[in-house]
Amino acid sequence: xxxxxxxxxxxxxxxxxxxxxxxxxxxxxxxxxxxxxxxxxxxxxxxxxxxxxxxxxxxxxxxxxxxxxxxxxxxxxxxxxxxxxxxxxxxxxxxxx
Amino acid sequence: xxxxxxxxxxxxxxxxxxxxxxxxxxxxxxxxxxxxxxxxxxxxxxxxxxxxxxxxxxxxxxxxxxxxxxxxxxxxxxxxxxxxxxxxxxxxxxxxxxxxxxxxxxxxxxxxxxxxxxxxxxxxxxxxxxxxxxxxxx
Numbered sequence: 001x002x003x004x005x006x007x008x009x010x011x012x013x014x015x016x017x018x019x020x021x022x023x024x025x026x027x028x029x030x031x032x033x034x035x036x037x038x039x040x041x042x043x044x045x046x047x048x049x050x051x052x053x054x055x056x057x058x059x060x061x062x063x064x065x066x067x068x069x070x071x072x073x074x075x076x077x078x079x080x081x082x083x084x085x086x087x088x089x090x091x092x093x094x095x096x097x
Numbered sequence: 098x099x100x101x102x103x104x105x106x107x108x109x110x111x112x113x114x115x116x117x118x119x120x121x122x123x124x125x126x127x128x129x130x131x132x133x134x135x136x137x138x139x140x141x142x143x144x145x146x147x148x149x150x151x152x153x154x155x156x157x158x159x160x161x162x163x164x165x166x167x168x169x170x171x172x173x174x175x176x177x178x179x180x181x182x183x184x185x186x187x188x189x190x191x192x193x194x195x196x197x198x199x200x201x202x203x204x205x206x207x208x209x210x211x212x213x214x215x216x217x218x219x220x221x222x223x224x225x226x227x228x229x230x231x232x233x234x235x
Contacts, residue, residue, distance in 0.1 A: 016198055016199055016200045016203050019194045019197065019198050019203060019207070020203060022190065022194065023191070023194070023206070023207065023210065026187045026190065026191075027210075029183065030183070030184070030187065033179065033180050033183055034180065036176075037173075037176035037177070037179070037180055040172050040173065040176055041173055041176070042170050042172075042173065043169050043170065043173060045224065046169055046173050046177070046224055049220055049221065049224060053217050053220075053221075056213055056217070060209075060210060060213070063206060064206060067202060067203065067206060071200075
């Protein structure tokens with residue numbers, strides 16, 4: 001069923017890896033946005049909310065990174081492999097129509 | 098061999114001393130039970146009193162009702178607005194990608210992400226509603 005939807009929408013290149021990367025970038029940006037906003041906050045309630053949400057965002061980032069390392073999408077301990085892997089991704093993009 | 102036996106006996110003796118010491122200590126404890134009880138009660142009483150004072154003075158320390166009176170600051174409303182827009186985008190993306198993902202684990206991650214984002218957005222929205230930029234707050 002999902003295959004049919006993807007083919008109709010022209011999103012058959014949308015693999016799990018891309019989705020996971022997107023989620024990773026999202027959580028990263030979330031942590032940055034929250035910490036920047038926290039340094040501009042003054043009201044106690046706003047400050048508490050930011051701090052709670054920042055904790056949640058950090059936990060979410062940890063989960064997604066662990067998932068990606070487990071699935072061999074992400075190599076924090078091997079820069080050479082990471083660069084080669086990402087260059088492969090670039091090639092895939094450039095070959096796309 | 099003799100030295101070994103001696104060391105054993107000395108160990109044994111020290112254990113006996115230790116036990117007798119412990120018995121003495123228990124005896125003393127039961128003797129001074131009343132005093133101990135008194136001290137205990139005093140300690141808890143003081144703790145409860147200090148807690149009550151903490152609760153009473155919390156408003157002064159934390160700035161208490163500032164939010165319900167004056168709302169959030171202008172700068173905070175800008176940041177809150179930015180984060181709400183970003184979070185809404187993320188939650189929408191997570192719910193959409195949930196349909197496209199094939200891996201079960203990834204699906205669960207995205208679902209949890211979307212649910213948490215919705216809760217967070219609700220809280221942020223309630224804060225943003227106290228913004229001084231909104232006409233109903235002026």
